[in-house]
Structures are given as C-alpha cells and as structure tokens.
Amino acid sequence: MSGLKNLKKKRRIQIIIITLVAVVLAGGLIGFGFRDGINFYRDPSDVIAEPPQPTETFRLGGLVVEGTLVRGESEEITFSVSDGAEVIPVTYTGILPDLFGENQGMIGTGKYINGVFEASEILAKHDEEYMPKEVMDSLKETGVYVDPNAAEASN
Structure with missing residues (x-):
C-alpha cells in the first residue's frame, strides 16, 4: 500500500513540474514574440x-x-x-x-x-x-x- 502512495506522490510531483515548465516556456515564447510587436x-x-x-x-x-x-x-x-x-x-x-x-x-x-x-x-x-x-x-x-x-x- 505504501508503495502505491509513493508512486502517486511521485506522479503528482512530475505533473506539477511539467506544468510549471510548460507555463514558463509559454510565457517566454509570448514575451519573445511581442518583443518587436509592441510599438508605443x-x-x-x-x-x-x-x-x-x-x-x-x-x-x-x-x-x-x-x-x-x-x-x-x-x-x-x-x-x-x-x-x-x-x-x-x-x-x-x-x-x-x-x-x-x-x-x-x-x-x-x-x-x-x-x-x-x-x-x-x-x-x-x-x-x-x-x-x-x-x-x-x-x-x-x-x-x-x-x-x-x-x-x-x-x-
């Protein structure tokens, strides 16, 4: 039972890390795309x-x-x-x-x-x-x- 809990906990941590990396990557791409597109x-x-x-x-x-x-x-x-x-x-x-x-x-x-x-x-x-x-x-x-x-x- 304890092995199953550890597996679920590892899976949850992996999903959180992947989500954070995806959000940071998306933000970086958006910023890169707008760097020349914003004209005051x-x-x-x-x-x-x-x-x-x-x-x-x-x-x-x-x-x-x-x-x-x-x-x-x-x-x-x-x-x-x-x-x-x-x-x-x-x-x-x-x-x-x-x-x-x-x-x-x-x-x-x-x-x-x-x-x-x-x-x-x-x-x-x-x-x-x-x-x-x-x-x-x-x-x-x-x-x-x-x-x-x-x-x-x-x-």
Missing part, C-alpha cells in the same frame, strides 16, 4: 521633448501639415505631421492609403533618425469622419481639435 504611440510634442533612440520603433500620429506633402521619385513621399504644438518631418517609401491627405489624421510606424521620422508603415483614417483616438486626444490637449459633432448637437 507618441505625438510630435512627445518626440521633440524626449527624442527616442534611432533604433526604437514607435508610432507617431497627428495631422498632416497643409502644403508639406511632396511626392518624390518612384514611391518616395515626404510630409510633416503636427499635433498643433510641434511639427515632425516624415519620409515614407511606398503607396499611401487612399484617404491619406493634408489636414487629415494619420499614424505612422517607424524610427526617428536625425530629426526625421522614417516611416515603414502609414495608416490613415478609414472614412471622412474618422480620427484615430490617439491623434484626437493629443490634438484636444493642444486645443487644435474641434469635434464636428459638437456643432450639430448645439443646433
């Missing part, structure tokens, strides 16, 4: 106040400054992004979303190198009314954003 959002004022390292990938959002959108050779595009307080020049090589334009909200993923945000991806609003939440919040803080629905509600 910053507005132009944050970038100017505390410039990130050239190796740091992050998301920059704001309004595309009117008169700064220049399409270069092939798919090279330059423009500036503002949150109403600061302006950051942006370069991007690729095809812009259809609704991308001046005085429109955008979010780009990339790196800030030598005073220029080098975007690897550009996201734009998906309809005429949409403004990304992060961009809207930073524009509200600087007093630039005016809610278009507020005018309708007061009438």
Whole structure:
C-alpha cells in the first residue's frame, strides 16, 4: 500500500513540474514574440521633448501639415505631421492609403533618425469622419481639435 502512495506522490510531483515548465516556456515564447510587436504611440510634442533612440520603433500620429506633402521619385513621399504644438518631418517609401491627405489624421510606424521620422508603415483614417483616438486626444490637449459633432448637437 505504501508503495502505491509513493508512486502517486511521485506522479503528482512530475505533473506539477511539467506544468510549471510548460507555463514558463509559454510565457517566454509570448514575451519573445511581442518583443518587436509592441510599438508605443507618441505625438510630435512627445518626440521633440524626449527624442527616442534611432533604433526604437514607435508610432507617431497627428495631422498632416497643409502644403508639406511632396511626392518624390518612384514611391518616395515626404510630409510633416503636427499635433498643433510641434511639427515632425516624415519620409515614407511606398503607396499611401487612399484617404491619406493634408489636414487629415494619420499614424505612422517607424524610427526617428536625425530629426526625421522614417516611416515603414502609414495608416490613415478609414472614412471622412474618422480620427484615430490617439491623434484626437493629443490634438484636444493642444486645443487644435474641434469635434464636428459638437456643432450639430448645439443646433
């Protein structure tokens, strides 16, 4: 009888150890997978106040400054992004979303190198009314954003 209890106790300890190893391994794999997948959002004022390292990938959002959108050779595009307080020049090589334009909200993923945000991806609003939440919040803080629905509600 005592041998059976010892066997059950050993089996239970083995299962607990295997479960703990599996949980630690799963956590490690999840952390490894997310190490490059988490990009923090910053507005132009944050970038100017505390410039990130050239190796740091992050998301920059704001309004595309009117008169700064220049399409270069092939798919090279330059423009500036503002949150109403600061302006950051942006370069991007690729095809812009259809609704991308001046005085429109955008979010780009990339790196800030030598005073220029080098975007690897550009996201734009998906309809005429949409403004990304992060961009809207930073524009509200600087007093630039005016809610278009507020005018309708007061009438």
